[in-house]
Amino acid sequence: MGVTMDGTKQQRRGNTRQRIQDVALELFAEQGYEKTSLREIAERLDVTKAALYYHFRTKEEIVVSLFEDLTQPLQDLIVWGREQPRTLETKQEIVRRYSAALAGASPLFRFMQENQATVRELRIGESFKDWMRDLRHIITDPEASLTDQVRCISALFTLHAGMFVMQDLEGDPEERRKAVLEVSIDLVTQAHRGTHGG
Amino acid sequence: MGVTMDGTKQQRRGNTRQRIQDVALELFAEQGYEKTSLREIAERLDVTKAALYYHFRTKEEIVVSLFEDLTQPLQDLIVWGREQPRTLETKQEIVRRYSAALAGASPLFRFMQENQATVRELRIGESFKDWMRDLRHIITDPEASLTDQVRCISALFTLHAGMFVMQDLEGDPEERRKAVLEVSIDLVTQAHRGTHGG
Amino acid sequence: MGVTMDGTKQQRRGNTRQRIQDVALELFAEQGYEKTSLREIAERLDVTKAALYYHFRTKEEIVVSLFEDLTQPLQDLIVWGREQPRTLETKQEIVRRYSAALAGASPLFRFMQENQATVRELRIGESFKDWMRDLRHIITDPEASLTDQVRCISALFTLHAGMFVMQDLEGDPEERRKAVLEVSIDLVTQAHRGTHGG
Amino acid sequence: MGVTMDGTKQQRRGNTRQRIQDVALELFAEQGYEKTSLREIAERLDVTKAALYYHFRTKEEIVVSLFEDLTQPLQDLIVWGREQPRTLETKQEIVRRYSAALAGASPLFRFMQENQATVRELRIGESFKDWMRDLRHIITDPEASLTDQVRCISALFTLHAGMFVMQDLEGDPEERRKAVLEVSIDLVTQAHRGTHGG
DNA sequence: AATGAATGAGACTTCATTCAT
DNA sequence: AATGAATGAAGTCTCATTCAT
Numbered sequence: 001m002g003v004t005m006d007g008t009k010q011q012r013r014g015n016t017r018q019r020i021q022d023v024a025l026e027l028f029a030e031q032g033y034e035k036t037s038l039r040e041i042a043e044r045l046d047v048t049k050a051a052l053y054y055h056f057r058t059k060e061e062i063v064v065s066l067f068e069d070l071t072q073p074l075q076d077l078i079v080w081g082r083e084q085p086r087t088l089e090t091k092q093e094i095v096r097r098y099s100a101a102l103a104g105a106s107p108l109f110r111f112m113q114e115n116q117a118t119v120r121e122l123r124i125g126e127s128f129k130d131w132m133r134d135l136r137h138i139i140t141d142p143e144a145s146l147t148d149q150v151r152c153i154s155a156l157f158t159l160h161a162g163m164f165v166m167q168d169l170e171g172d173p174e175e176r177r178k179a180v181l182e183v184s185i186d187l188v189t190q191a192h193r194g195t196h197g198g
Numbered sequence: 199m200g201v202t203m204d205g206t207k208q209q210r211r212g213n214t215r216q217r218i219q220d221v222a223l224e225l226f227a228e229q230g231y232e233k234t235s236l237r238e239i240a241e242r243l244d245v246t247k248a249a250l251y252y253h254f255r256t257k258e259e260i261v262v263s264l265f266e267d268l269t270q271p272l273q274d275l276i277v278w279g280r281e282q283p284r285t286l287e288t289k290q291e292i293v294r295r296y297s298a299a300l301a302g303a304s305p306l307f308r309f310m311q312e313n314q315a316t317v318r319e320l321r322i323g324e325s326f327k328d329w330m331r332d333l334r335h336i337i338t339d340p341e342a343s344l345t346d347q348v349r350c351i352s353a354l355f356t357l358h359a360g361m362f363v364m365q366d367l368e369g370d371p372e373e374r375r376k377a378v379l380e381v382s383i384d385l386v387t388q389a390h391r392g393t394h395g396g
Numbered sequence: 397m398g399v400t401m402d403g404t405k406q407q408r409r410g411n412t413r414q415r416i417q418d419v420a421l422e423l424f425a426e427q428g429y430e431k432t433s434l435r436e437i438a439e440r441l442d443v444t445k446a447a448l449y450y451h452f453r454t455k456e457e458i459v460v461s462l463f464e465d466l467t468q469p470l471q472d473l474i475v476w477g478r479e480q481p482r483t484l485e486t487k488q489e490i491v492r493r494y495s496a497a498l499a500g501a502s503p504l505f506r507f508m509q510e511n512q513a514t515v516r517e518l519r520i521g522e523s524f525k526d527w528m529r530d531l532r533h534i535i536t537d538p539e540a541s542l543t544d545q546v547r548c549i550s551a552l553f554t555l556h557a558g559m560f561v562m563q564d565l566e567g568d569p570e571e572r573r574k575a576v577l578e579v580s581i582d583l584v585t586q587a588h589r590g591t592h593g594g
Numbered sequence: 595m596g597v598t599m600d601g602t603k604q605q606r607r608g609n610t611r612q613r614i615q616d617v618a619l620e621l622f623a624e625q626g627y628e629k630t631s632l633r634e635i636a637e638r639l640d641v642t643k644a645a646l647y648y649h650f651r652t653k654e655e656i657v658v659s660l661f662e663d664l665t666q667p668l669q670d671l672i673v674w675g676r677e678q679p680r681t682l683e684t685k686q687e688i689v690r691r692y693s694a695a696l697a698g699a700s701p702l703f704r705f706m707q708e709n710q711a712t713v714r715e716l717r718i719g720e721s722f723k724d725w726m727r728d729l730r731h732i733i734t735d736p737e738a739s740l741t742d743q744v745r746c747i748s749a750l751f752t753l754h755a756g757m758f759v760m761q762d763l764e765g766d767p768e769e770r771r772k773a774v775l776e777v778s779i780d781l782v783t784q785a786h787r788g789t790h791g792g
Numbered sequence: 793a794a795t796g797a798a799t800g801a802g803a804c805t806t807c808a809t810t811c812a813t
Numbered sequence: 814a815a816t817g818a819a820t821g822a823a824g825t826c827t828c829a830t831t832c833a834t
Binding site for chain 4: 826828
């Protein structure tokens with residue numbers, strides 16, 4: 001393979017797996033999981049559908065692999081978060097890191113946000129849920145009032161909304177990100193203060 | 199028609215259209231739009247697929263009809279909101295009413311939230327977007343800082359999150375709803391005070 | 397029925413059967429038999445499909461009825477032709493009358509010409525064939541050479557072609573019809589002379 | 595793949611595409627386009643419907659491919675015809691070649707003749723029309739009288755009729771073909787003489 | 793590392809037709 | 814004279830997946 005000499009088809013050294021992931025993620029995020037067929041992915045890459053099956057055993061496995069590859073920072077964040085004392089500073093830092101992690105894998109998160117019904121049926125569905133729960137736990141005090149618990153969840157959701165829904169807000173992306181982060185940190189802070197006095 | 203005498207198949211008076219909508223919404227919300235086939239809907243109702251086509255011209259039209267039928271309170275809310283002065287009280291009332299409207303059509307909103315990728319391709323996609331924008335506008339002051347704008351959007355999203363994601367929080371639903379509403383109103387209030395001093 | 401007062405739906409006294417035939421013929425000729433659904437016919441007439449079944453037992457029967465109603469002049473022509481002596485004048489007169497008959501039911505003939513494959517499977521298929529054979533027989537001398545027989549058939553086909561295919565020829569329709577007729581008569585005349593000397 | 599050892603299913607080397615075309619053409623010509631379902635074609639070939647879709651993207655494309663593959667001689671004829679001087683000999687030769695071309699792809703032409711209504715809606719519809727026009731142009735003198743133009747068209751249509759309609763004429767096919775050709779050439783010759791004197 | 797050919801399941805949709813009212 | 818509601822059959826097409834090469 002390679003055809004060389006005119007640029008077409010060449011340079012496909014060993015990165016096909018990677019290229020499949022890239023294209024798949026792009027299409028999944030853009031059109032949704034079910035609307036994206038393997039034929040479409042294959043055509044974009046100029047390979048056959050069968051080639052996809054050399055690299056992944058099923059369509060679902062492509063999603064799983066994306067999830068596993070792009071989600072590491074989040075896993076790390078949770079591990080890290082669990083080891084920290086539940087101080088205000090920790091919580092704020094978690095929000096900050098979460099924001100960064102989201103930004104680093106934004107197409108994946110967009111995909112998961114916009115295809116929740118689908119994701120729920122996929123193998124990653126449970127992981128995802130667990131994982132949102134864990135995040136909630138390390139940011140929420142068990143003895144917090146219901147209202148303060150909602151504040152924490154809201155803080156996380158504000159970050160999510162910030163990534164996708166607020167895109168049509170004016171202002172440049174970086175400023176927007178800062179504003180979103182500010183609101184989110186505010187919520188966590190209020191929750192903390194509500195619970196621990198101050 | 200009616201078979202009578204054993205209860206099966208009877209009572210097909212004039213409510214089939216409605217029954218289709220009910221079952222469809224239930225399944226769409228539960229499994230997603232694409233995973234729900236017309237065969238499945240028909241089977242649940244014990245009619246043939248063709249019967250669905252007597253009442254709706256396409257699968258998409260079923261969704262559209264649901265949207266149109268269940269969305270009226272929201273439309274009304276927007277109309278009402280536009281006519282009010284942009285006082286703090288108005289905004290708070292809008293949040294309250296929005297919360298109630300969401301609760302009144304929660305399966306539809308669950309569906310739309312969990313199938314965003316799909317909805318975007320459907321005819322209702324644009325309406326939905328417009329409609330979120332309008333809502334944002336009547337709750338946000340144009341001269342508010344970016345941060346305060348984010349607060350308002352966050353208030354709306356908190357309500358959304360409250361409906362679906364927070365379901366696995368402890369506490370009884372009614373208490374949860376109150377807590378969510380409180381946080382949401384808080385956010386709007388902060389945004390208002392931030393902008394108008396006080 | 398009648399709605400009156402605004403023109404819609406009114407005046408459907410007893411002519412529905414006729415109106416169905418008219419619309420059906422128009423659509424059959426324009427789009428073909430299979431591509432024309434009863435739904436389409438019904439919609440154009442602003443009645444339900446079931447109404448069509450009040451007037452005709454099947455889709456095929458609509459075609460049959462058109463055939464029977466519009467084809468009478470041709471039947472008459474054949475009867476008449478069979479009783480005449482096989483002189484040149486008779487043959488020429490048959491061509492002339494055939495031309496007129498075609499012109500009088502041109503949408504039906506267009507339909508039959510353009511949907512031969514379909515017509516063959518319909519009940520009228522055989523009639524049609526018989527009927528072209530009869531026409532051929534009364535215009536062709538049994539003792540004519542093969543070439544002269546071909547001339548006669550060609551004469552008939554020239555008339556057919558004249559109706560549909562030659563429509564994109566320049567010249568006004570009436571002139572065209574005359575030219576076509578001339579060629580057709582010419583062919584018949586040559587055939588006759590070839591067979592009977594002169 | 596191949597099952598071998600009992601003859602069934604074997605030999606599926608690389609000829610499936612061709613076999614689809616063969617069977618499709620046969621069925622289209624025999625029963626018409628719409629009455630021939632892909633299921634039927636697939637069953638005859640003992641493959642699944644999906645296999646057809648591996649080779650052709652739509653049902654229509656099967657027809658298009660047949661058209662493109664079998665129509666080449668006609669295209670060539672038109673090209674050739676355009677380069678020749680418009681002498682009587684040329685015209686006669688065109689008729690002769692057209693007759694041969696028709697005979698070489700007679701099932702396709704039968705199909706097109708008997709399914710005109712359908713063909714008109716297909717992608718090949720326009721090509722076909724253009725193509726009959728071109729043929730007419732190279733055989734017709736622009737300054738010919740309307741009658742002589744009709745003669746030329748009639749010459750072409752006589753050939754068409756000769757292939758299908760005249761099949762139930764007595765005589766062996768070869769003789770019939772000669773007779774048809776003679777009449778056709780005659781018509782062209784008369785038209786030429788009519789226009790150029792002599 | 794990838795292709796060519798095919799499958800089986802199932803999707804949405806349309807059609808002619810029926811029948812109680 | 815016609816409607817409203819429904820059916821059963823069939824149609825075209827797409828998809829994820831398989832497997833010999």
